[in-house]
Amino acid sequence: xxxVTQTPKFRVLKTGQSMTLLCAQDMNHEYMYWxxxxxxMGLRLIHYSVGEGTTAKGEVPDxxxxxxxxxxxxxxxxxxxxxxxxxxxxxxxxxxVEVGREQFFGPGTRLTVL
Amino acid sequence: AQSVAQPEDxxxxxxxxxxxxxxxxxxxxxxxxxxxxxxxxxxxQFLLKYITGDNLVKGSYGFEAEFNKSQTSFHLKKPSAxxxxxxxxxxxxxxxxxxSTLGRLYFGRGTQLTVWP
Numbered sequence: 001x002x003x004v005t006q007t008p009k010f011r012v013l014k015t016g017q018s019m020t021l022l023c024a025q026d027m028n029h030e031y032m033y034w035x036x037x038x039x040x041m042g043l044r045l046i047h048y049s050v051g052e053g054t055t056a057k058g059e060v061p062d063x064x065x066x067x068x069x070x071x072x073x074x075x076x077x078x079x080x081x082x083x084x085x086x087x088x089x090x091x092x093x094x095x096x097v098e099v100g101r102e103q104f105f106g107p108g109t110r111l112t113v114l
Numbered sequence: 115a116q117s118v119a120q121p122e123d124x125x126x127x128x129x130x131x132x133x134x135x136x137x138x139x140x141x142x143x144x145x146x147x148x149x150x151x152x153x154x155x156x157x158x159q160f161l162l163k164y165i166t167g168d169n170l171v172k173g174s175y176g177f178e179a180e181f182n183k184s185q186t187s188f189h190l191k192k193p194s195a196x197x198x199x200x201x202x203x204x205x206x207x208x209x210x211x212x213x214s215t216l217g218r219l220y221f222g223r224g225t226q227l228t229v230w231p
Contacts, residue, residue: 004157033218033219040123040223040224041223042204042221042222042223042224043158043204043219043221044221045218045219048218058218090157090158092158100146100163100165102148102160102163103160103219104160105150105157105158105159106157107155107156107157108155108156108157
């Protein structure tokens with residue numbers, strides 16, 4: 001049981017390049033989330049999904065797109081990377097909507113945009 | 115709107131001493147509160163949660179947290195700190211509303227805990 005995995009672990013992009021971050025979970029969770037973590041700002045929600053085929057905007061969605069074609073995978077895309085998107089990106093998942101359900105986090109992807 | 119404040123960016127404590135990491139919250143309904151820990155170059159790990167019931171919640175690695183409704187606080191505590199407790203700690207409040215925002219967590223900015231030998 002691998003939990004939540006993320007690929008790649010590190011990436012360096014040039015301004016204007018595109019890339020996709022992959023999140024996978026093997027816990028059969030319905031809910032998946034993408035966060036970004038910046039120093040002194042905690043975690044901010046980018047996009048999330050409440051089930052296969054659904055996505056919704058979070059707090060800071062601009063410049064990102066997501067897709068949830070399969071229940072176990074949640075992809076985060078950057079179409080034209082900008083230096084402001086330099087950050088650590090975390091994916092998380094949870095089983096249901098009961099208020100006691102904690103989220104499980106992946107190990108993160110460290111992205112640098114030059 | 116939900117929000118969480120962690121008033122201390124850093125907490126330093128000697129090994130063996132008690133530690134407290136502070137968290138205050140603001141919610142429009144019932145508070146559902148969580149603590150997570152992040153070790154260097156790792157993802158967040160769940161420590162404990164308050165949903166309802168006893169105000170003192172016990173969690174992993176000997177940590178506990180005290181819920182205080184009148185002070186809107188949820189401080190993390192440990193009676194005797196270890197060097198291995200050094201990490202970044204996040205308090206979070208859960209969105210308990212209906213609709214598509216169900217399950218969303220709002221995080222504080224994090225508190226760096228350093229336990230020195």
